[in-house]
Amino acid sequence: MQRRECLAMLAGVASLPFWLSGCSLGDDMVIGLHPWPGYEPLYLARDFGWLPEGVVLRRGDNAGESLAGLHSGELCGAALTLDEVLKARAEGLPLTVVLVFNDSVGADRVVARPEITSLAGLAGARIAVERSAVGSLVLYKLLEAAGLGADQVEVLDLPPDRQLAAWRRGEIEAAVTYEPTASQLMREGAHSLYDSSRFPDMILDVLAVRRDRLRGRSDTLESLVAAHFRGLAHLRVSREDAMRRIAAWRGLSFDEVRASYAGMELPGVVGNRRYFGPGGRLLGAAGALNEVMVASGLLAAPDRLEDLMEARYLPRGPVS
């Protein structure tokens, strides 16, 4: 055995107990990701070996798992929606946004029975809403646009998978929903009244990291962010190659993957820079979310937005 290998092995053995404890100093930087088209560039980067040394992508099934990992200290960072970041910050996690993966435009929508032809027509209607941040946000924006107060509609806590049955039983007149339930309801005669494209820059998917786990890792984080942009460039330029790879590991068809990116804006380096900064869209979105989430009871108090974002990990030069 070569000396180097031997040393590496010894080092590996020595670090084993710490590694098990998760994301502490000197260990790998573990980032939680759940399946979502906006996060695929990072998986592409991993596939091509572009991730920096010392970064591990931990795949979870949903955002809840990522949040649990952040709380337990197993994860240094995770891909989350901005409202989830605010919620986690309210729970005491020192999260900072370092990257915007995507802005999902128009994926969430409000469908209603045909006789409700305008937003104002929703007055007195029974509306099915999932009591999630996004659901609340859409409802809040809907009522705001309709000029209705919260007491002028009847809100039923129904997640999309139970909305179709309720619709068929005639228990609801409208629903805040998303695909594939939206299409199913529309097949039942519902029509689209409102969607999230009316309030862009609100539902942002971001990479949030624990500030207390960044010491000595800023280079690694910088390289990780750069790797995302490299993956994103591959997705853009070598579209077919990238999408076929994504389709292969998600068990989807090439066309389905292509369709999944239709309503999604994936900002590059320049686009990302616009999100950061004092007058950036990220701060605006967080401010709006603050309002909605406090109003809907998802947050006890508005986030003070201190240390919410850090642009210095974005690449300075071109990314290849």
Next chain:
Amino acid sequence: MRRNLCRGLGVLTLWLAVLVPQAQAEHDLVLGIFAYREPAVMIERYQPLADYLDAQLPEVRVTLQVLGLDEVERAISHRQIDLLMTNPSHYLEVRSRNSLTGALATQIRLEHGQEVSALGGVVITRADRDDIAGLRDLKGRSVAIPGKRFLGGYQTQAYEIQQVGLSPARDLALLELGSHDAVVDAVMEGLVDAGFVRTGVLESLSRDGQLDRTRFKVLNAQRLAGFPFAVSTRLYPEWPLIALPQVERATVQRIAMALFALTPEHPVARAAGIAGFAPPMDYLPVENLARSLRLPPFDQSPPITWEDIWDQHRPYLLALLGALLVVVLLLVLLSRRNRKLKRQREQMRLAASVFSHTHEGIMITSPAGRIIEVNRAFSEITGYSRQEAIGQRTSLLSSGRHDAQFYASLWEKLLDRGYWDGEIWNRHRGGRVYPQRLTISAVRDDSGEVQRYVGLIADITSLKAHQQELEHIAHYDALTGLPNRTLLADRIRQAMAAARRHQQRLALVFIDLDGFKSVNDAHGHAMGDRLLMELGRRMKAALRESDTLGRLGGDEFVAVLGDLDSEEACLPVLERLREVAAAPVEIDGQGLEVSASLGVTFYPAGEELDADQLLRQADQAMYRAKRRGKNRYEKFEPVGDGIPAPADGQESSSCPSST
């Protein structure tokens, strides 16, 4: 100028005359296809496309030409083809040479009902090659390729090989076989370890029954959803269809429309195995690949300028520069320090040479008085070697002549003023006590604390002797060794004082030789001097120990006779003096004879006198003796001698002449 223009036009016309008939004069369009497989396969596949375009463009005749890469190049430069389908990397090469050339469309292939607008490379080896499992195992293996300019047949694989850390040129033994079919054959026959082919070739061969799918394996197989071909590399856009610059714009538009109108169901599409054409794709990935592999047109690396190096490695260069500056600075400091050290060393050497070569003894002691270092002169002066002296107290040298008081005052002065100098008597190792001139200095540190004492020792024995000699010369007559006038005056004064003190009498005798001048004249001064010496010796011997005989000069002597109880007590001495002076002297065999006239006076007499007066009295008495016949003595007579001399022949009463 005008002539040149005319000539230029003429040349251009000639060109057109040569070229135009081949392509455009008859409105022929030649569709050139790069033959990545056997020409027969290519013709079978693309003839329908040429026919389709021919049908779609009624006024133009479209013909097909299948060409190798080099033939394609030649055909382009001779304007022998108007449309070209070739692999993307070759397209980049063509485009780099002719900026007017653009891709019209990208081909979409159809395979197993899948539309594919991307291609890649496949790395194959025989299924029984257990020793080759991945790309890294290709190191040092022989690999068959159709040619280095094939995108799917070499370049895509080369890029992946590069990504795993191998160099395609150095680490693989490449074998260029000209076509994909030949590569597959070579691999199957075991002529090579592995082979590179384009995506689709294997599937096509096995569909035609020319290849058994189980007999080979694909290395580095990629998981790509819905991609109908085995592939070992990432994907790149499919072949473009290129319109060369000489084709008219209207024709280009019609060709494009015809191409985009093709549907997968169209017989032409079916025959060509394509699903149609799409708007030209982004060929940037191919460009990146070509850059990375330094393929044409990126094989010429631009000359690296200092600016490039500066831009690329600025932090390192700055760090290097900084480090260099630090090194230079340190070197300068070092050399300055060295110079200083050298100077100091020279000074020290100088000091050391003074230390070791001076004739003054040097002794360095601790504040407590222990000897730390001595020089050679110290050893010579004191008799103690360095080994003997070091560690000893300075009292080693002490003679015992000085009392404690002396040393106490020495120390007091030394501590008070920082130095002491003076004469001190010390004892030589051999026991001799000798005088030293000693200078002791205290050496203090910055805080004023005494670090050590430095003593400078000079042996002044010889100096002392010299001093004594000088003293002797000052007080004694050089010829006879008798006290001279100065000392004599001193002795007279001492004797006078003693006589007064002891109530005794003192006689002063003035002696003048008679006939000495004639001896000098007759025998010379040397003889005279020797006579004076002899007579001096004799007269001194005639005196008592306590008496003094001195020489005033010339032939005049003076004797001081003390301790006389009475004036008469001196008479025997006077007689003896007269006798020894008159006794004959033999020098060098010559008998010489002189006599002496003596005058004596006594002290104290009646009046108080000083030494000069006393001497004058004796002198006067001597003159009387001379007058009275010489060779006799006379006593001073205050009346006769003090006042104008009485008549000749006056005798002394108390000191009668012996004659």
